[in-house]
Structure formats: C-alpha cells, structure tokens
Amino acid sequence: MANAQADGQWYPPEWPERIRALTDGALTPVTPKRAATVMLLKDTGDGPVVHMLRRRTSMAFAGGAYAYPGGGVDPRDDDRHVRWAGPARAWWADRLGVDEAGAQAIVCAAVRETYEEAGVLLAGPAPDSVVGDTTGEEWEADRAALVARETSFAEFLDRRGLVLRSDLLGAWTRWITPEFEARRYDTWFFAAKLPEGQRTRNASTEADRTVWITPRAAAAGYDPGELLMMPPTIATLRQLAAYDTAAEALDAAPGRDLTPVRATARLVEGEIVLTWPGHDEFTRHIPTGGAPA
Numbered sequence: 001m002a003n004a005q006a007d008g009q010w011y012p013p014e015w016p017e018r019i020r021a022l023t024d025g026a027l028t029p030v031t032p033k034r035a036a037t038v039m040l041l042k043d044t045g046d047g048p049v050v051h052m053l054r055r056r057t058s059m060a061f062a063g064g065a066y067a068y069p070g071g072g073v074d075p076r077d078d079d080r081h082v083r084w085a086g087p088a089r090a091w092w093a094d095r096l097g098v099d100e101a102g103a104q105a106i107v108c109a110a111v112r113e114t115y116e117e118a119g120v121l122l123a124g125p126a127p128d129s130v131v132g133d134t135t136g137e138e139w140e141a142d143r144a145a146l147v148a149r150e151t152s153f154a155e156f157l158d159r160r161g162l163v164l165r166s167d168l169l170g171a172w173t174r175w176i177t178p179e180f181e182a183r184r185y186d187t188w189f190f191a192a193k194l195p196e197g198q199r200t201r202n203a204s205t206e207a208d209r210t211v212w213i214t215p216r217a218a219a220a221g222y223d224p225g226e227l228l229m230m231p232p233t234i235a236t237l238r239q240l241a242a243y244d245t246a247a248e249a250l251d252a253a254p255g256r257d258l259t260p261v262r263a264t265a266r267l268v269e270g271e272i273v274l275t276w277p278g279h280d281e282f283t284r285h286i287p288t289g290g291a292p293a
Helices: 015-023 089-096 100-118 137-147 153-160 215-222 231-240 246-255
Strands: 033-044 047-055 070-072 163-165 170-176 185-193 207-213 264-268 271-275 284-287
Touching: 015 264, 015 271, 015 284, 033 100, 033 231, 033 246, 047 100, 047 215, 047 231, 070 100, 089 100, 089 170, 100 137, 100 153, 100 163, 100 185, 137 153, 170 231, 170 246, 185 231, 185 246, 207 215, 215 231
Parallel strands: 033 185
Antiparallel strands: 033 047, 033 070, 047 207, 170 185, 264 271, 271 284
C-alpha cells in the first residue's frame, strides 16, 4: 500500500528504509529490466484523450496507480524474423540509445504489450496498412497465447501474415526506476494514435478499470490526490497537455530528449532528499525517522 501524499504521487512505505540502506551501503541495487509502455491517443471534441488503466490494489508494484499499457521485454522480442515496417532497426537503435537487437526488442515490447493489455494492435498485412478489428475468439486465443508466453510475437505476426508498424510509434521519454526500488525497470515511453476501426478494452489481468481521459483532466485528478500515479505517468500527462491533437503530439516525438530520468537520494543535514532531475515537483524530504514531506 502506498503512503498518501498531498498530491497523487505513488509512494511505497518501505522507500525510506530502503533509501537509508542504499545511502549506508547496505543495499545492492538490482539491475533494471527493460520495458516499454505506450500512451495511446485519440482525438475528441475536447482535444486528445489518452488510454489509462488502474493497476489492481493487490499488485506488488504501484498497486492502485493509474498507468499506460506496457510491460517488460520478452527475451524473444529481439527475434530477427519479426516482420518490420517503418524506420530501420538502425534508426531505432540510435533513437533509443541501444543496439539494433535491443531496439527491436523494445519496439516489439511496446506493440506486443499494447495488444496484450488493451487489445490494440499496431500491425497490418502490408507496410502501409493496419488491421481494423482485433475482436473475436481467434484474436482472443492469440492474445492469450502471447500473455502466457506460449508463442512469441514474431511467431504470432508470421502466422497472421502481419507487419509490425514501427512508424506508428513515437519515442517520447525514458525513465529508470530508482536504485533503491526492489523492482526496477528501464522504461521507454511511446506515443501512438489509436488505429482506425480498433477499440481498446481492459484485457489486462493487472488492471481493474480503464479510462479514456484528457491529460489535463488526469492531471487535475492527480493534483489533489484523487488519482494515484507514479512520477513518469503524471510527468508525461503534463507534457501531452500541450498538444491539441494526437498528430501534433506524434509530430513532436522525434525531437524529444530520451536521456534517462533517474531519481537520486542523498543525505542532507540528517534527512533524505529524494529528487528526479528536471522534475522538481516530485522532490521529497524524508526525515530519518518519519514520513516524507
């Protein structure tokens, strides 16, 4: 269970103890696992809305927090047989700051996880097309097989005769879970527009509800503590609020800085100061024996 803050920042009660252990040299950070998450957008009369899911309160990581569809990279996501459209793997490697195999794995994870958790598939039978409907028993069987890791994403695309549309994704930002967290992720955030003819649904066992919401409305729920979110989620919502259409947001993606955002914790005059570089609103001052302020 996360501690309550004045705003909706997700804050686990074990953080102060783990931060103190890290600063004392008693905690060895775990290696972050690569992950990808996708901010699905669609246009409305009130501007673009983004698809969000609420993680079940029983979840060990960020239970009760609102987030986007996403998850960890599958070791098979770098399978060289993945059918591919859009910028070359070398372009993506340069954009994401990894090698080509890593780039393919991250992009595949973004597309695969969006399909697994939201039922939306950024792929089509040709490099310039997208599937129009992913509902029905056969599609659901395929999605379930992906979730259970009974089939790889490459095998799924090949059997369906589909091409992954990497050009429908815009790399937006990159956040790395703090060193003091027990579960760490190196996560690339992508923006994408909901394909014509497709619709989202709550296909995730990790979520108890989903919502389409304007970034401004989501931020307005976070500020008084009504909606719980992790720092990268509310940070990206504030960034998305600047755009009037989904296309505008996607057009802005290639120019965005993907330097990883990493939280740091340091001891200052008997208290722990927790900061996220470039994001002052998330700074927390933690007394050596008390709750954060």
